[in-house]
Amino acid sequence: MALPKLVRREHASLPVLIAAPFVALAIAGLSNLVLYAAIGVDPLAVFKAMLIDPFTSYFSFSEILLKAGPLLLIAQGLAIGFRAKVFNIGAEGQFVLGAIFASAIPVYMPQASGAWIWPTMLVLGMLGGLAWAAITAFWRVHLNANEILVSLMLSFVAIQILNYLLLGPWKDPMGFNFPQSVMFQFDALLPILLPGTRVNISLVIVLILTIVAWFFVQRSFAGYRLEVGGLAPNAARYAGFSQSGAIWLSLLIGGAAAGLSGAAEVAGPVGQLQRAIATGYGYAAIIVAYLGGLHPIGIIFSAFLIATLYIGGDNAMVSAGLPIAAVNVFQGTLLLAYLAAATFVRHKLVWPPGARA
Amino acid sequence: MTAIEYILAGMLAAATPFLLAALGELVAERSGVLNLGVEGIMALGAAVGFITVYSGGGHAMGFVFGGLSGAALSLVFAFVVLGLHANQVATGLAIGIMGLGLSAYLGKPFESFTVTGVGKIVVPGVVDLPLVGGLFRQDIVVWLSLIFTPALWYVLKHTKLGLLLRAVGENPHAASAIGYPVLLIRLCAVAFGGLMAGIAGAYASTIYTPLWADGMIAGRGWIAVALVVFGTWMVGRVFLGACLFGAVSLGGIAAQTVGLAIPSQLLASMPYVVTIIVLGIISSNRRLVKLNGIASLGEPFEK
């Protein structure tokens, strides 16, 4: 058989590590353009709408930044867990709970004013995400239950809680029976950062937290303990690093990050609690985390890329008639292609002797 | 019709999508591969199956194409995790996202369209029994699933094929050392899992609720994955678990018939809440999980 064999490299290859996301983008891009052509959508028009148009105006560029914020923050939180092999895939639910917790203030105190309101909402949101993730951590640590399934199921439950609140107790009495809360008062909204856009102060918070994440992952002893636990659980046990501690820490960090993002979403561009806040940031952030190589710096780029695809996808829907589901297909392919390409960080292809190399 | 009669009559049909997908996943996991893309694969099978039936291909072809599309998507998964040793969790998620996206993409022109289901096959005599009679009025796929389930049990328990699957899942290195093609066996198991998930999706969209709506699988694929854990990788227990979830998913309508005023959101989240609770109960029995679990589950096999 002349099939090449995958052989483990002695050292991880840095060039491949850096090239992998680009190769993945190329593979995913090409295969999806073929798919678009197959349903009669002009691939070039899609390409232009997706990857060029978003950068042609100040406003649409600012929209990319707006989308990139929550993706970046959630992905930083998730990546810390993923490195420790704690697979929290319920960030969507933690995001929703964060949004709900943050909304409690404007919903119950619509008249309140003062500079304390939006920071308190962010803290509440963080606590909401944290609490929701804590359920998963408890289930995993004390009941040995798989955190993937539990965190995901909790996301489905979170959506139902959101629906319940919006159709029941939290429905805006003046809202023509739409499932949404009251519009938040001015002090419950995050200050705008870039004039004339929707980009707000949360972007600065996210960037600061990214730096914190970098220090945590690269320099802190806690980050080191999580890394060891993820790479070699037996070595962590041998060293005396607590496994349940690692699970709690991973999930709480992920939950807090997602909850904070949820709060920033309702207190930012949306300005009220509504169903549409659950747009899948929590799931897309999983892709962002992997595509960034689970590295705090890499994630900055991947968050920006995925945000561009969101905005570009909206453009393509309008200008090239592309179904919105195409964005999901693209994201899935991109992650898949990245995972395939990332294999070559630690492996290389070797052709058997005798076959043509 | 009482609530209990209603649940008994509908339980098996409601359980079938869970059951078929979970049995497929069970086979894949027995071989040592964790495929978390079941939700997306079911959705793709549902879309393809629906489009086939809607376009006049008939239900049989709906299952064939639904199943094949599921198998095809699972082969992509298999290539990446078996051929390239990629992380199975992340790859499964990617496949799931892709499958959901593809189903929405393909199904877009058919949104909210309906097809006709299939008739019921009745076991004469017993169908008139009080209370349990409804159990004997089922569509053909339910009946076939009831035959398929014990058949799969027999294959896994009593044939060399079943033995081999367990061997590969427990210790792929030993299986390889004595000359079995581990990756090929896993590939087949994964493809079987995809086929079953595709069929399960097609059943959901062409017979159980014969209409297409984006997102109609609604977490059933994930519950199927959880069912494999509930059933501790055993066919009989997975069947019972599927029936439980069939009953739970009918609970809402049953509760309304007896006039209980339960918020619909609470009812809608019941399957997920039940999953979380049962998962906690079963998993906390570490010995049971360890004894029946698959030793190499989720780990790439490299020679």
Next chain:
Amino acid sequence: MPGAIHAILGENGAGKSTLMKLIYGVETPDEGTITWMGEATQIASPAAARRLGIGMVFQHFSLFETLTVVENVSLLVPGNKKDLAERILKLGREFGLEVDPLAHVYALSVGERQRVEIIRCLMVDPKLLILDEPTSVLPPQAVNQLFETLRRLSKRGVSILFISHKLEEIRSVCTHATILRSGKITGNVTPKDFDAHVLATMMIGRDMPHLSPAEPVKRGEKQLELTGLSLAADDPFGVSLEDISLHVHAGEILGIAGVSGNGQAELAAVISGETPLPKMMQGRIAMHRHEVGALNPAARRKLGFAFVPEDRLGQGAVPELSLVKNAILTAYLQGMVQRGMIRRGRAETFARDCIAENDVRTPGPEAEAGSLSGGNLQKFIIGRELMLEPKLLFLNQPTWGVDIGAATAIRRRLIALRNAGCAILVISEDMEDLFALTDYMQVLSKGRLSARFTTSETAPEDIGRAMIGASGDAA
């Protein structure tokens, strides 16, 4: 040659196992041919090897624990289970390989598992049987029984390839020997005609380093004590520990002999603190006069405990991380962490010193642990643990898979450390190790620990009897 018992002799890493894998078709050669029955053949897979009549007994058995004996056999041998079970019993009687066909493999002793492996090969009527280090897992008496089986087989015309690095064994059972060193043949001899020194020279390029047992030194304070410790296995495939008592003083080395799989892993995890003890057992383990039952490994290390685990890659070191990061694993208390942040400079200096002082062959401290050879990584790990300046050092299988040079260096270090007043506990399967190193020995068998032997007054046969006696297992 039909009926020959041919030895492949070579030390760890000489290429013996690779050669056997080529013959059995597990791996395929880059070049060259294999001649079978006078014809050049290509053996593409184990199935092809079996068709030719080649059977192999692996060092780390290729059995499936959750399956029964007969199910394991049926994966290689056609036929229904009832007939197979009968044939297993019949072959067992014929060759002294009795085993219950319906037992689950996880319930069998290591010796019984080896019998299953041999029976599985015999059932397909092999012309050639390969055994990879078959005696390394057996107590001495069972070794004789195995040799008896091999002689009976060779009388029936079965050729046997016997892989080993133990010279005396080869001299007693093998009719021919091929000696390998670094992947090359260095000799083809009739082993009975040569004494062990000559064979050793061919095997390692010089005479076997001779280590005389160390002179006893004055014993100091008690550093480790276990009193009547029992622990039920949590893992259904694990071994329960029963009523374990032992103590180690400063300035002495206690060895735990016995075949792996008799509770070694469980005992090691209890002593290191990796397995948490239930409340009622926490008072049964003390280090340096402190009760440590409730402490995790890190807390025990703070009291002056250091541990070299059995598994180097994945437990003692993280393969994907650099040596610097692997130094932090247990040495972080040596000032490498400040206010929650890692001080890389300190860690790097530590790793550099560890590499230099222990003759670890590696490109540098940034090399990944996984890229080091087994012996070099073991030197790094032992070096790291010694740099913690322990009062009590515990090693589990310190010379497993390590070449003779490295093993000798390790033994010398341990004796020097003992002479300097450290208390040392060693778990090992290697009797040579134990006799060369220890002051006292106890035997672990089926989760129970024997009484204490004084090494200088004990013969290997006594230890062998304890391995069997305590368990009632005739393996």
